[in-house]
């Protein structure tokens with residue numbers, strides 16, 4: 001039996017104006033067992049819609065176990081968010097097939113994709129073509145360093161909007177504005193607003209979101225989906241996640 005398309009269900013939710021909250025679990029930051037517990041707690045909030053798994057640089061050899069454990073604990077989609085072509089697992093429901101379009105590194109625009117494509121086909125994971133845009137955040141993030149690309153300047157919403165629109169014209173299914181994990185500053189709201197006004201495909205925003213107020217501002221600016229990762233490693237992180245989940249669930253455009 002063919003599995004239900006994860007992207008189709010995301011698209012339908014976004015079309016209805018229902019905002020989403022995804023959490024990111026990096027396999028280097030948690031043991032598979034702890035990650036499973038966090039994912040289960042996230043699902044129980046009723047406000048977390050998917051779990052992303054991945055990282056810029058993977059050091060663990062337990063990637064598959066990590067995905068399996070989370071998949072075992074939740075029924076919300078488990079989506080790979082791979083830093084490179086090695087981060088694949090057939091246990092996942094889908095993967096963000098990321099093209100780092102803010103940069104000009106051919107490996108991150110097509111090279112890794114070519115390496116991964118036959119494996120994705122074999123494993124039967126749903127690839128979701130996603131335009132990944134790294135935005136300057138006030139620090140050199142792991143994505144910037146590892147991808148060997150420059151982020152887009154945070155004071156240039158027009159440049160960001162042109163990139164996002166080009167991605168939509170090229171047939172990509174979603175746009176992800178990324179400040180980088182642990183970014184000192186999230187993606188600026190005026191940039192989110194501008195990008196949103198240019199595209200019709202779902203808009204994901206992540207990096208540096210650590211509290212309800214920031215999350216609300218980013219949703220108000222037009223993000224369809226917000227992502228948090230880092231805060232789960234901090235003291236009180238699970239409670240913070242619960243607060244954000246509640247805020248996203250309640251969020252309505254005025």
Ligand code: 1GP
Nearest residue numbers: 182206207208228229230
């Ligand atoms: C990183 O957008 C995600 O890829 C999440 O960022 O870890 O800063 O929440 P944080």
